[in-house]
Amino acid sequence: MTAPDPYRRRCLAGLAALALVRPARAAPAGLYRRGNDADPGTLDPHRASTTAEAHILRDLYEGLLTYDNHGRLIPGVAEAWTVSPDGLTYTFTLRATARWSNGDPVVADDFVFALSRILDPALGAKYAEVLFPIRGARAVARGEAAADTLAVTAPSPRTLIITLAQPTPYFLELLTHFVALPVHPATVRRWGDAFTRPGNLVSNGAYVLRDVVPNDRVLVERNPHFHAAAEVAIPSVAFLPTPDLASAVRRYAGGEIDSLADLPGDQMASLKARFGGQVVLGPSLGLYALAFDLRRPPFDDVRVRRALSLVIDREFLAERLWGGTMAPAYSLCPPGLEHYRPSPELAGRDSLPIDREDEARSLLAQAGFGPGGRPLTVKYRFNTSDNNRNTAVAIAEMWRGIGVTTRFTYTDAKTHFAYLRDGRPFEVARVSWIADYADPQNFLFLLQGDNDTLNPGHYANPAYDALMRAAAAETDLARRADLLFRAETLALADLPWIPVMHTRSKALISPRLSGYHPNLRNAAPTRFLRLAP
Numbered sequence: 001m002t003a004p005d006p007y008r009r010r011c012l013a014g015l016a017a018l019a020l021v022r023p024a025r026a027a028p029a030g031l032y033r034r035g036n037d038a039d040p041g042t043l044d045p046h047r048a049s050t051t052a053e054a055h056i057l058r059d060l061y062e063g064l065l066t067y068d069n070h071g072r073l074i075p076g077v078a079e080a081w082t083v084s085p086d087g088l089t090y091t092f093t094l095r096a097t098a099r100w101s102n103g104d105p106v107v108a109d110d111f112v113f114a115l116s117r118i119l120d121p122a123l124g125a126k127y128a129e130v131l132f133p134i135r136g137a138r139a140v141a142r143g144e145a146a147a148d149t150l151a152v153t154a155p156s157p158r159t160l161i162i163t164l165a166q167p168t169p170y171f172l173e174l175l176t177h178f179v180a181l182p183v184h185p186a187t188v189r190r191w192g193d194a195f196t197r198p199g200n201l202v203s204n205g206a207y208v209l210r211d212v213v214p215n216d217r218v219l220v221e222r223n224p225h226f227h228a229a230a231e232v233a234i235p236s237v238a239f240l241p242t243p244d245l246a247s248a249v250r251r252y253a254g255g256e257i258d259s260l261a262d263l264p265g266d267q268m269a270s271l272k273a274r275f276g277g278q279v280v281l282g283p284s285l286g287l288y289a290l291a292f293d294l295r296r297p298p299f300d301d302v303r304v305r306r307a308l309s310l311v312i313d314r315e316f317l318a319e320r321l322w323g324g325t326m327a328p329a330y331s332l333c334p335p336g337l338e339h340y341r342p343s344p345e346l347a348g349r350d351s352l353p354i355d356r357e358d359e360a361r362s363l364l365a366q367a368g369f370g371p372g373g374r375p376l377t378v379k380y381r382f383n384t385s386d387n388n389r390n391t392a393v394a395i396a397e398m399w400r401g402i403g404v405t406t407r408f409t410y411t412d413a414k415t416h417f418a419y420l421r422d423g424r425p426f427e428v429a430r431v432s433w434i435a436d437y438a439d440p441q442n443f444l445f446l447l448q449g450d451n452d453t454l455n456p457g458h459y460a461n462p463a464y465d466a467l468m469r470a471a472a473a474e475t476d477l478a479r480r481a482d483l484l485f486r487a488e489t490l491a492l493a494d495l496p497w498i499p500v501m502h503t504r505s506k507a508l509i510s511p512r513l514s515g516y517h518p519n520l521r522n523a524a525p526t527r528f529l530r531l532a533p
Contacts, residue, residue, distance in 0.1 A: 035242040043218075044196050047124075061205040064092055064175045065078060066525070077106055078160070094159070102225070106204050129451055134152065245387065262387070266390055278509055281505065284520065289497040291430075293425055294459055296425060304364065305496075325504050378406050380428050396408075444487050505518050
């Protein structure tokens with residue numbers, strides 16, 4: 001299938017715009033200007049939900065464990081830990097040199113406070129469910145038990161004990177996530193929601209917050225109290241929101257940005273020709289999908305959902321539109337996950353396009369749409385970026401081939417994801433997920449019926465939920481993988497989400513920046529990077 005004419009015009013315009021760059025500017029001494037996906041919606045780690053926020057929080061805070069710049073799990077605040085023979089009890093020894101940015105020691109009670117805080121129903125944390133492996137977490141988060149029943153204790157300032165409800169093979173990796181980051185108790189108690197403001201925020205990571213200018217920058221500076229401050233080479237970082245990728249590339253070429261964490265996929269050939277080795281591609285564990293609001297007819301009809309999925313040319317989107325920086329997705333779980341087997345795939349992958357279109361028309365006709373029936377109009381909601389806009393236009397053209405009309409609604413990323421997290425109505429919406437840990441559960445839990453905030457389409461299948469519960473209780477990794485495989489097979493049959501592409505990382509890295517290594521975790525903490533003058 002060829003690209004629609006509007007896409008071709010925008011592509012040519014984007015390529016022409018690449019040539020219109022300003023002369024390179026000298027970088028301010030010691031300042032790393034880091035392109036970030038979007039403006040953060042919050043700097044409260046317990047209210048965060050996006051990768052744009054995660055990149056900043058990774059510099060401001062340090063959890064019990066963390067990642068290095070190769071995506072390897074390394075000690076954070078915890079210098080050592082042990083696991084009981086039954087896999088349920090984790091005992092962490094905190095390093096004596098861990099400090100908050102105001103000089104206070106980081107103690108085990110800070111983690112007890114933080115984990116209790118994020119599970120407090122009054123906070124309304126969108127990611128609280130990630131912590132449900134901890135014994136008592138589910139009941140606390142649902143207001144069914146008091147916070148002091150959570151199985152997280154601090155028998156001494158440097159000893160933290162966490163007990164799980166069942167063995168969880170990915171638990172140590174989960175502790176790198178922003179849901180498990182500590183917050184400074186005295187500051188939160190004093191300032192309430194305002195504790196994240198510059199001048200108020202007290203952090204324990206390599207950097208401390210200095211300034212926030214909405215839609216312009218988040219400025220952080222090296223934290224002199226960080227336990228490894230002597231090894232942090234870059235004095236300050238300006239996180240710059242870059243939702244307009246074509247404009248961001250021009251700023252990069254003009255010397256205004258030192259790195260970009262995303263690139264316009266339709267310009268990859270031009271970017272590689274122009275910037276050579278500064279274009280860095282790598283692996284990733286992510287999903288780009290379309291979610292249906294199953295409360296809204298006719299999207300509660302699986303025939304409609306399957307018809308719309310059948311005619312999406314994933315190979316064209318991934319290879320042509322995104323320049324090979326994405327992979328076609330016929331499963332929810334991407335390759336590269338641990339504790340799993342090759343994922344099940346959507347039926348029809350090997351069929352000819354004309355056969356898929358015929359099947360799609362037949363399914364729509366059965367559902368009462370098409371010739372002799374009523375027309376189908378789809379309202380497609382997405383967050384604005386060059387890549388997302390081009391993808392939406394291309395998919396709309398594919399759907400037009402089976403008689404479907406598409407209308408677009410688009411907003412900035414912060415508004416888009418907040419809209420979905422709040423359970424607001426939609427028809428079809430662009431959703432994405434980057435793994436918090438390399439386990440299939442981290443993708444499949446999104447569709448559990450009791451996931452109130454990360455399941456925007458309100459998919460609820462008791463058989464699916466039963467398989468997920470059985471997998472959570474299964475200690476044999478092979479049997480657990482089989483249960484998760486069956487759950488994913490069921491989700492692909494129901495299609496509450498259409499998997500479209502699996503992500504690959506793509507970045508522009510200035511020659512003056514060293515230490516960046518693409519990795520599956522998409523982790524590049526600034527503390528491990530170096531910036532030449």
